[in-house]
Structures are given as structure tokens and as C-alpha cells.
Amino acid sequence: MTEVSGELPCGPADDGLDRPHWEGLREGRLLLQRCGRCRTWRWTPRLLCPGCRSFDVRWEDVEPRGRVFSWIRTHHPYLVELGPDAVPYTTVLVELPGAGGSRVLGRAAAGVDPARGFRIGEEVVGRIEDVPGAAWPLLRWAPVGTQQDVAA
Amino acid sequence: MSGLRGAAAVVGVADHFHPRGQGPGGERRMVLEAVLDACADAGVEPREVDGFVSYAGGDLTGPVLGTELGIDELRWSSMVWGGGGGGAAAAIGQAAAAVATGQAECVVVFRGMAQADIGRLGYAKYHFDQHYLAHGVAAPAQVCALRTQRMLEVDGVPAEAMRALVLAAYAHAQRTPGAVGHGRPLDVETYEASRLIVEPFHLFDCSRENDGAVALVVVPAERARALRPDPAYVVAAAQGAPGGYAGTTENDTPYVTAGFGPGARGGGVAARLWAAAGLGPADVDVVQVYENFSGPAVASLIDHGLVPPGPAAGEVMTVEQLTAPGGRLPVNTNGGNIAGSFVNGMGLAVEAVRQIRGTSTNQVDDVRTSLFIGGPMAPMVSSVLFGTAEVIA
Numbered sequence: 001m002t003e004v005s006g007e008l009p010c011g012p013a014d015d016g017l018d019r020p021h022w023e024g025l026r027e028g029r030l031l032l033q034r035c036g037r038c039r040t041w042r043w044t045p046r047l048l049c050p051g052c053r054s055f056d057v058r059w060e061d062v063e064p065r066g067r068v069f070s071w072i073r074t075h076h077p078y079l080v081e082l083g084p085d086a087v088p089y090t091t092v093l094v095e096l097p098g099a100g101g102s103r104v105l106g107r108a109a110a111g112v113d114p115a116r117g118f119r120i121g122e123e124v125v126g127r128i129e130d131v132p133g134a135a136w137p138l139l140r141w142a143p144v145g146t147q148q149d150v151a152a
Numbered sequence: 153m154s155g156l157r158g159a160a161a162v163v164g165v166a167d168h169f170h171p172r173g174q175g176p177g178g179e180r181r182m183v184l185e186a187v188l189d190a191c192a193d194a195g196v197e198p199r200e201v202d203g204f205v206s207y208a209g210g211d212l213t214g215p216v217l218g219t220e221l222g223i224d225e226l227r228w229s230s231m232v233w234g235g236g237g238g239g240a241a242a243a244i245g246q247a248a249a250a251v252a253t254g255q256a257e258c259v260v261v262f263r264g265m266a267q268a269d270i271g272r273l274g275y276a277k278y279h280f281d282q283h284y285l286a287h288g289v290a291a292p293a294q295v296c297a298l299r300t301q302r303m304l305e306v307d308g309v310p311a312e313a314m315r316a317l318v319l320a321a322y323a324h325a326q327r328t329p330g331a332v333g334h335g336r337p338l339d340v341e342t343y344e345a346s347r348l349i350v351e352p353f354h355l356f357d358c359s360r361e362n363d364g365a366v367a368l369v370v371v372p373a374e375r376a377r378a379l380r381p382d383p384a385y386v387v388a389a390a391q392g393a394p395g396g397y398a399g400t401t402e403n404d405t406p407y408v409t410a411g412f413g414p415g416a417r418g419g420g421v422a423a424r425l426w427a428a429a430g431l432g433p434a435d436v437d438v439v440q441v442y443e444n445f446s447g448p449a450v451a452s453l454i455d456h457g458l459v460p461p462g463p464a465a466g467e468v469m470t471v472e473q474l475t476a477p478g479g480r481l482p483v484n485t486n487g488g489n490i491a492g493s494f495v496n497g498m499g500l501a502v503e504a505v506r507q508i509r510g511t512s513t514n515q516v517d518d519v520r521t522s523l524f525i526g527g528p529m530a531p532m533v534s535s536v537l538f539g540t541a542e543v544i545a
């Protein structure tokens with residue numbers, strides 16, 4: 001693939017707060033933050049539970065299935081690391097029923113047209129994929145019922 | 153109604169714009185020129201300035217500018233904390249609060265931008281972390297597009313509402329010398345044929361970038377009356393956002409709002425603005441709404457109750473209704489950030505003041521109230537309502 005011309009910014013933040021999430025992806029797991037006291041899911045990672053103000057952080061497995069909450073198709077090459085040939089490409093914002101409706105961003109999975117138009121509410125299934133130019137695996141999305149889903 | 157109502161007014165304005173990267177002498181020079189011109193417009197001596205307020209960051213602090221200007225005494229220096237361009241109207245609110253409470257007597261609100269100094273705002277990808285960048289999201293246009301797409305697809309606001317806002321701005325720019333769109337009329341066909349930036353935004357849905365500086369002089373109402381017959385009184389100002397808004401990587405609960413709407417337990421910037429003003433959206437004569445992109449501006453108008461949500465938005469958002477002088481809801485009468493010029497939205501505040509004075513190149517008849525809405529879909533937003541002496545009497 002020629003999609004990536006430089007190293008894609010990904011991986012844990014400097015403060016390390018989200019490191020378990022990225023380590024989880026390396027193990028093929030989707031881990032999101034959940035309060036150990038009141039069990040409220042939260043994303044992206046923070047120090048304190050906004051529901052009960054507990055610092056008791058847990059990382060729990062989430063089934064990577066959800067619904068498209070919104071989506072965009074980018075035509076302007078904003079991210080220089082992707083190179084000028086990467087556009088157009090789609091990014092979906094996926095709502096995860098398995099994590100209290102937390103939402104995660106992701107691009108179209110391998111085998112799906114990278115510029116595919118999605119529909120809000122459309123059911124999608126996540127794939128944790130190695131992506132050229134990315135030092136960490138990324139969660140990407142395919143519509144449920146497509147060949148990519150059946151093959152899984 | 154609040155104690156701020158009618159206690160302060162804008163008495164001097166200046167807005168200087170230059171093509172991107174061509175501002176003479178850098179940001180500091182341009183800001184100083186704007187401050188001097190705003191003082192001259194107000195009829196106050198630069199040494200009388202005793203306070204400075206800005207927003208969205210920068211190195212030009214009160215002490216720095218006060219030293220350059222040779223002021224008698226510095227009594228107020230503050231920066232709106234967070235929100236970038238969302239804090240534009242909040243800066244005016246802070247200045248009004250300072251003079252209304254006697255903590256200062258002559259406060260300058262300013263913003264300057266020089267591309268050579270700060271780089272391109274549209275490429276401020278440092279604002280986004282790996283949870284965005286890894287998925288190809290690096291620019292404000294993209295996160296605003298995510299919210300806008302849901303506004304269109306789920307709420308049912310017609311895309312033509314965005315187009316109408318853009319076309320009205322271009323219509324106003326034809327009568328605004330100095331506007332980027334001046335002499336370059338825009339029609340439906342050209343808009344629709346323009347390249348896509350990030351769907352649902354076309355090129356013409358995106359704000360301009362240029363160099364420039366804007367300054368406004370805010371004084372107590374009593375002083376304002378002595379200085380000029382047409383002060384733009386601050387009727388009300390409000391800032392903030394629903395708790396957690398735009399700070400949780402697209403996980404905030406009120407998602408489609410531009411940030412002025414209510415949170416989980418009500419309230420909201422727009423509701424507080426109207427309560428403090430003792431007025432409502434039906435009382436607004438003319439609106440300047442910050443359009444980083446057209447979609448967020450439409451959401452701002454909906455948040456403020458100026459336009460109905462959902463498909464009905466299309467009934468108000470027509471070019472005819474949005475265009476001065478005849479439209480029912482004239483918007484961005486100097487061409488705004490899209491067809492006029494862009495100094496982080498502050499040029500719109502100056503236009504809001506000109507509408508109160510009756511000196512806009514697209515003057516609306518019999519203006520009594522003039523609304524300025526700051527940058528939408530930022531983590532914190534703000535708006536300010538100006539009025540004539542009659543309104544605050």
C-alpha cells in the first residue's frame with residue numbers, strides 16, 4: 001500500500017492514561033475505561049469518574065460491534081502523514097451498546113471501500129488491524145452483513 | 153435580568169484586514185494600530201486605556217500593550233480561558249464586567265492574527281490527540297463536519313440552510329469594500345460545483361484565513377453617553393457550554409448543539425443570555441454569527457432559538473430572509489468569516505456595533521438590538537447582545 005507517507009500519529013499519550021487501551025489493541029482486545037465503583041463507562045480516558053467521583057479505574061473488554069453515530073468523508077489532505085493520495089477517505093463515529101453507548105472513531109476496515117458512504121444508525125463490526133505506517137494496531141469498521149463480516 | 157444590563161458600552165471600533173501572510177509588521181504592530189484607531193474612533197486618549205482583554209491565547213498581555221501605549225495605569229488584564237474562537241464574545245463580556253463593577257474604566261478588547269507568527273489556524277492539528285489523528289481526523293473542519301452530518305441526517309436540517317447562509321454572506325460582501333468576496337458574487341451552481349473539503353462541507357462552507365487586527369473600546373455607560381450619541385450598550389453576555397461539551401472525543405451528550413444549548417439539567421449559554429437581557433430571539437434585529445464553517449453557524453442560530461430545529465430550519469434559512477435590508481433575519485452583514493475576512497471572528501463584533509450605529513454597508517432598518525455569537529462547536533462558546541439606548545432605558 002502507498003497510503004501512508006510517514007508515521008501515523010497513534011499510540012499512548014504522554015501522560016500514559018490511555019496506555020491500557022493501546023496495549024489491549026496489541027492483544028486483539030478492545031479495552032475501554034469503566035468506573036470500578038458505579039460501573040459507568042467513560043471514553044476517552046480520564047482520572048476521575050464524572051458520575052461518582054471515584055478514582056477507581058478499570059479497563060474492561062468491549063465487543064467491537066455498534067452503530068454509526070455520525071460519519072464524514074475527508075477530501076482535503078489535512079493529515080500530512082497520510083500523503084496526498086489517501087483522500088478521499090471516510091471516518092465513522094461508532095456508538096458501542098456494549099460500553100454504555102461510548103463512541104469511538106475509526107476508518108473503514110480492510111476490504112471495505114475507504115471512501116464508503118455510511119448511514120447513521122447502520123450496524124457495523126470492528127476489526128483490530130495492523131495498518132501500514134502505524135506503530136500500533138487500529139480499530140476499523142465494516143458494515144454488518146458484508147463479506148468482510150461473514151469472513152470473520 | 154442581570155446587573156450587567158446596560159452598564160457598559162462599546163464606543164470605539166477598528167478592524168484592519170490584510171491578505172494571508174501580508175500583514176505589515178506582524179501581530180503586535182497590527183494590534184497596536186487597531187487599538188490606536190479604536191481609541192480615535194471612541195474619542196479617548198490611548199493613555200486613558202486601563203485594561204485589556206483577549207481570547208484564544210497569545211503573547212500580547214495587558215502589561216505588554218500598556219507599556220507600548222504609554223497608559224497611565226493598568227487596572228485589568230484578562231484572557232478568556234479555553235474555547236479558542238468560542239471565547240470571542242466572552243472577551244467583550246469580561247470587559248463589560250470589568251467596567252460595570254468599577255474595576256476598570258476603559259478596557260480594550262482585541263484580537264490580532266498574523267500567519268507568519270502563528271501558522272495556519274485551519275491546520276491546528278495539535279489540538280487533536282491520537283484518538284483523532286490515528287483515524288485521519290486532524291482539523292477543526294472534520295470535527296465540525298461530524299456534528300453537522302448528524303444535524304443534517306438525523307435532525308433533518310436541510311443542507312440548503314447552510315448554503316443559504318453562505319450565499320447571503322456573499323450577497324452582503326458585494327456591498328462591503330474590502331471583503332474577500334467583494335466583486336466575486338456567488339451563485340447556487342458555483343457553490344454546488346465547488347470542491348468538497350470534508351463532507352458535508354464544500355469549499356465555500358469554510359471560513360477565510362487572513363492577517364489582521366480588531367479592537368473595541370468598552371467604557372461604563374455614563375462615559376459612553378458623554379462620548380458619542382450612538383454607543384452599543386451591552387445588554388447581556390454569556391459564556392460556557394454544557395458540562396463536558398466537546399472535551400470527551402465526541403462523547404458529549406448534547407452532540408448536535410453548537411454549544412449554546414442546554415445541558416442535561418437545562419440552562420445553557422443562549423438561555424442565560426436571553427434571561428439576562430430580559431429579551432428573546434424574537435426581539436433580535438440583526439445577527440452576526442461566527443462561521444468557522446456554515447454548519448456550526450446554522451446550529452448556533454438554532455441553539456439561540458432564532459431558527460427552528462429540524463426540517464423547519466429551511467423555512468427561515470433562505471437567502472432572501474437572511475439578506476439585509478429586507479430579510480427577516482439578516483445574518484453576517486459584512487460578509488462574515490466566509491465572504492468577508494477572518495480575525496478569529498472579531499470582525500463580526502465590530503459589524504454588530506456598526507449595525508447599532510447605523511453605519512453598516514448593509515444596514516438593517518431601525519436596529520435596536522444586534523447579536524454577536526462567538527465561535528461554535530468549540531469547547532466553550534459565548535454570545536453578547538448589543539442594544540441602543542432605547543433598549544436599556
Ligand SMILES: [Zn+2]
Binds near residue numbers: 039040051052053054
Ligand atoms: Zn463512578
